[in-house]
Amino acid sequence: MKSKFLLCAIAASVMISCFNLSFTPSQANAATPEGxxxxxxxxxxxxxxxxxxxxxLFQSYGTPKVSISDILARLQPEIAKVADxxxxxxxxxxxxxxxxxNLYNLTLAIDEVLADPTVDAVVVNNGTNIMEELAYWTDLTxxxxxxxxxxxxxxQSNTFSFDGEAxxxxxxxLAASRETTCYGTVLMMNDEFFAAREVTKTDALRLDTFDGGRYGALGTVDENRIRTVRAPARIMSCGTExxxxxxxxxxxxxxxxxxxxxxxxxxxxDGLPITALANAGVKGIVTAGHGAGGISTSQSQARKEAIEKGVVFVSxxxxxxGAVYDTKAPGIIGGADLLPQKARILLQLGLTFSKDTEQIRGWFESIGLPEFNMSKH
Incomplete structure (x- = not known):
């Protein structure tokens, strides 16, 4: 049995049945009467x-907006063959x-929609500048x-090379295929999809801006051929609390x-921004350090004083x-290889749901650093 789990992890298999789980997409998602x-x-x-x-004018925005329903209408009649x-x-x-x-309300809206047993999946459209943050927020919530x-x-929707339709x-x-059941949130752009935890925007202007860093994409969508080549570690607990x-x-x-x-x-x-934020009542601060989390001498002193006031830091x-591993330093949590903007989201949620720094540290070590750890199976 252990070798079977190991084989699944190495291959990053998307076949959930490989993990001997009772939960399958076909059981959990009833198709519409039309099939x-x-x-x-x-x-x-x-x-x-x-x-x-x-x-x-690809970078010059006008004031009128269209609705996502307007964009959806452009996909007819082809999309009607894919999903309701x-x-x-x-x-x-x-x-x-x-x-x-807005993020809070987005999560509640998604959960409300997916609570309907007839709904199989959700697609979210939002701005690409912070899409990786919203995706990770929903992945966690x-x-x-x-x-x-x-x-x-x-x-934009009225430009020559509008990429939004594709x-x-x-x-x-991808959502209709249900191949990413139990993956959490994924981000699909430019024919590739990525895990919310790793994906980031790498170019301000290019269409192929999103990248999965050293871990790469989860898969691709080539017409009706969806290829999933790896999976997030959380699928190992699919179908369980x-x-x-x-x-x-x-x-x-x-x-x-x-x-x-x-x-x-x-x-x-200068350590002044840290001091000012601590004095303003901020509960947590993520330092985007150089190298493996290094910060200036002035910032280090300001951080020490802020910790004494109860501020929790993530390095x-x-x-x-690359990773900033946790050293168990009082008031300072290692952010591992979470990008600063992702670490901020996990710290925000951690501080919202617990006042215990060690509990939050534990969440960074588990939720924030998922692994295919076969020793636990």
Missing amino acids: LPKVTIVGMGGTITSTALGRE VNVREVYNIGSAETTTA VQSQKPVVFTGSMR NLFNAIR AWKTPFNLKNVKAEDLAKVEIVYSYTEA ATRAGS
Whole structure:
């Protein structure tokens, strides 16, 4: 049995039955009477619903917006062969407008939609600038094991090379396939899909901006051929309560969410921002350090004083990859290989659901650092 588990981990198999689980997509997701999977688009806005000042002006935004329903209409009649699609537009906003309250409401909306036994999966459209953050937020907070797929576009809906139609079509196709059941949230852009934990935007303008870092993509969508080449470790607990995180937002209010900030380090960085944030009542700070989490002498002193005031720190790296491992230092948690913006989200949720720094440290070591650890099976 142990060798069977090991084989699954090495291959990163997406065949959930390989883990001898009683839960399968076909059992959990009843198709519609027409035989098609039912997918709901939960709209958040973003470039995909924006317009440009001219069809050739890919970086110049206009004021009119379209709805995600308008984009969906462009996919007819082809999309009707893939899924029975409905739309629930929660917001139609840009990345800069998005608040923690918006994220809170997004999670509740997704869980409400997926609680319907006739709904098989959700697709979320939102702005690409912070898509990786919203994706990781929902990965940590959505309680349903059904597929959640994020997508959007790099170019506006009225431009010559609008990529939103293909991205939305492929996101719906991926969600409808239910191949990412128990994967948590994935992000699908430019024919590839990635785990929410690892994915990041790497280029301000190019269409192939999203990347999975050293871990790469989970798979690709090539017309009706969906290839899943690896899987997040959490599929090993698929079908059990252990799959869920403790961050059930139904148990807290939006205004209860902890305030957490990020401070960047560089040559001779002043400790003043850390001191100011601590004095302002911020509960947690992520330091985006150089190398393996290093910060300046001034920042180190400010951090020490802030810890004495009860501020919890996570040490991350600005390098883009590589890990800052935990040293059990009082008040300082190693962020491992979470990007600073992802570490901030986990710290925010940790501080919202616990006042115990050691409990939060434990969540960073488990939820924040998932592994195919076969010694536990």
